[in-house]
Structures are given as structure tokens and as C-alpha cells.
Amino acid sequence: MAVLVIISTLNICSVPAGNIAAEPVKKPAEKPAVAVFTPQKFAFKNSVTPDEFSFANETLPINDAYVKHKLQWSLRKHEFKNVGSNILQSKAIQLFPIIEPILKAYGIPDDFKYVALVESGFGEGASSKGAKGLWQFMPGTARTYGLKVGGGIDERMSARKSTIAACKYIRSLYSEFNSWTLAAAAYNNGEIKLEHAINRQSEDNYFLMHLNGETASYVYNIVAMKQIILQPEKYGFKPYFKPAELFAFN
Secondary structure (H helix, E strand, C coil), rough: HHHHHHHHHHHHCCCCCHHCCCCCCCCCCCCCCCCCCHHHCCCCCCCCCCCCCCECCCCCCCHHHHHHHHHHHHHHHHHHHHHHHHHHHHHHHHHHHHHHHHHCCCCHHHHHHHHHHHHHCCCCCCCCCEECCCCECCHHHHCCCCCCCEEEHHHHHCCHHHHHHHHHHHHHHHHHEEEEEECCCHHHCCHHHHHHHHHCCCCCCCCHHCCCCCHHHHHEEEHHHHHHHHHHHCCCCCCCCCCCCCCCCC
């Protein structure tokens, strides 16, 4: 009996290793990939040189001390450290492919896409005066240029439809003032007020006119937005960050 027990024990110990079920090795859980923005993702067209400041092919007269001061102020105001968010960069990535071909179809300079960013800023909520949407249309103006507003419908919130309406409005402003810079100023202040200012001052050069504070800074803000979108790192953009949630435009 003792011999049988010894033989049985030897047989158990000699089972080939391959016949023993190996316990699976647990791999460490993979960390979810974190999306990051890099400077290359902001390589929008219309590259600019560091000292070139223009709007709609009109170069700003920065040799004038007053013009240079106002531009520098707008640039500082829109720097990343002052704005404190990358939402505008995210919006540019999503919206420009919608806006650019519509501007082109209506023969409007590409720089007007920055007007949408200046107008809507970080969101598309209504202003205290009732303007709303990407292009901040007042209800009456929106209806004039083909948008449905009312009855539970507000096409000012459609990126495509509101851009088409904005193009129609901008074309009419250009036809009246024969200047893209003045058309932009009129978009902000209204054509009637701008026309009165021109007649009162006998001056139609935007950069030499005396306008209300918002309109007087409007084109400078557009140019500053253009520079910061095209040259983000120059104005304090940090290459790596978690992107802001993109907006649901249509």
C-alpha cells in the first residue's frame, strides 16, 4: 500500500505544465485618450505677417499713433490671458467651414467671418436689446433678410441660414457706403446712424471718424480677433488643453 501511495503522488506531480490552466494575466486598464489641440489645428488659411494688420484687404494705418494705440488695446483685450477661454478657437474650427463658402458665394471678403465671432462671443444668447444668434440679428432685421422669427421658430440660431441673411445685409451696406470697413461699422451701429455721422463730420474714413465707443472699437476688435485666431501662440495660446465642448450649430 505504501508503494502505491508513493507512485500515485509521483504521477500527480508529473502532470505536464501545459495541462494546467494558467490564470489569465490582467492587463492594466487603458487610460481614455484625452483630445488635445495643437497649434497645427489652428492653421487656418489667410496667413499673415506679424506686422500686417488689415480688414477686407484694407490695411490699417498703424503709422497713426491713435490707430496703433486702439489696435494694441483691442489685441490686449482679446489675448488668451484676458479672455480666459479657448471657446472662440473651438467655434472657429466648427463654424468657419460653414461661413467661408457662403461669404464667397455672395462676394464678401473672407474677413467678415471674424464678425460672427465678435458678435456672438462665447454664446448665442439674446442681447438686452433683443439681438440673437451667431450674427446677433434683431427680429425685424432678421425678417427683412429672410429669416423666420416667431411662432416657435427662430432661424437666427441656424448658422447656415443666419449667415446667408448676414451676407444679404452686408451686401446692402456695402452698396450704400462703397466700403467694407464702413459696412462693418454700419453692421454694428446701423446704416442710418452711420450715415448721419458721415454727413455731420464730412468724413467717410472710419479710422478718422468720431463714433460711439462700441462702433469706434468694432473694426479694431475684428482685426484683433483675426490676428489671435491666425496666430494663437503669439497671443498666449497654450498648445495643450482639453478642448471646450463644441456648439451644436446647424
